[in-house]
Amino acid sequence: MWGSxxxxxxxxxxxxxxxxxxxxxxxxxxRLFSDQINGxxxxxxxxxxxxxxxxxxxxxxxxxxxxxxxxxxxxxxxAFEATCTxxxxxxxxxxxxxxRTAMEDAGQMRRDxxxxxxxxxxxxxxxxxxxxxxxxxxxxxxxxxxERFLGIMEREARRMxxxxxxxxSLSRVEAEERLQPTDPVQLPAVVRSVVNALGPLAAEHxxx
Numbered sequence: 559m560w561g562s563x564x565x566x567x568x569x570x571x572x573x574x575x576x577x578x579x580x581x582x583x584x585x586x587x588x589r590l591f592s593d594q595i596n597g598x599x600x601x602x603x604x605x606x607x608x609x610x611x612x613x614x615x616x617x618x619x620x621x622x623x624x625x626x627x628x629x630x631x632x633x634x635x636x637a638f639e640a641t642c643t644x645x646x647x648x649x650x651x652x653x654x655x656x657x658r659t660a661m662e663d664a665g666q667m668r669r670d671x672x673x674x675x676x677x678x679x680x681x682x683x684x685x686x687x688x689x690x691x692x693x694x695x696x697x698x699x700x701x702x703x704x705e706r707f708l709g710i711m712e713r714e715a716r717r718m719x720x721x722x723x724x725x726x727s728l729s730r731v732e733a734e735e736r737l738q739p740t741d742p743v744q745l746p747a748v749v750r751s752v753v754n755a756l757g758p759l760a761a762e763h764x765x766x
Contacts, residue, residue: 560573560581560582560650561582563582564582564583564584564652565582565584565585566584567584567586567654569586569654569655569656569657570584570586570587570589570590570638570654570655571583571584571586571587571652571653571654571655572584572587572595572652572653573645573650573651573652573653574600574613574617574650574651574652574653575649575650576617576648576649576650578599578600578601578617579597579598579599579600580595580596580597580598580599580600580603581596581650582596583595583596587655589631590629590631590655591603591604591629600613606625606627606629607627608625608626608627609625609627609640609653611625612624612625612640612642613642613651613653615642616642616643616644616651616653617644617649617651620644621644622641622642622643622644623641623642624639624640624641624642625639625640625642626638626639626640626658627640636657636659637657637658637659637661638655638656638657638658639655639656639658640653640654640655640656641653641654641656675721675725678721679718679721682714682715682717682718683718685710685711685714686711686714686715689707689710689711690711692707693707693708
């Protein structure tokens with residue numbers, strides 16, 4: 559009976575008895591670890607420290623535990639989340655392993671996105687702070703320089719406003735429509751804008 563139950567699990571899964579031996583396993587988990595894991599002690603068969611710890615706690619305390627670990631397959635490293643569930647009062651533990659690689663990749667993409675956005679916002683903020691410092695100092699009484707810097711500061715403020723608007727639009731697309739933006743980005747214009755904005759500060763510090 560247990561063999562049919564474990565084999566029917568759509569993700570890698572195995573059953574460990576009260577003595578710590580793998581009683582049943584399905585084809586998916588055997589591809590992940592070994593074809594010869596049935597009958598072996600889980601410590602010798604699985605060799606994943608976080609997983610072993612979760613299984614030990616589930617067997618000893620009779621409560622559901624979880625763990626994350628990496629395993630290798632034909633795709634490379636795969637991130638799994640293991641859920642170890644005691645089976646009634648049998649002393650057995652059922653362990654199932656869910657592939658979380660896509661979710662981990664999505665999380666990394668979000669972290670990279672936040673880092674990139676932070677950088678994009680920091681650039682105009684740095685320019686604004688530099689111009690404010692200059693206007694308080696050497697350019698305080700130079701009307702021509704002051705007007706020039708104020709114009710650049712306005713452009714940088716508008717740039718930050720567009721970035722915030724883009725973020726809000728992206729959030730709406732992701733939350734509601736889930737449509738990929740298709741508007742082309744004119745990179746030369748973006749580069750020219752950054753160069754024009756930071757040019758005076760670069761020249762002031764002899765940076766070319």
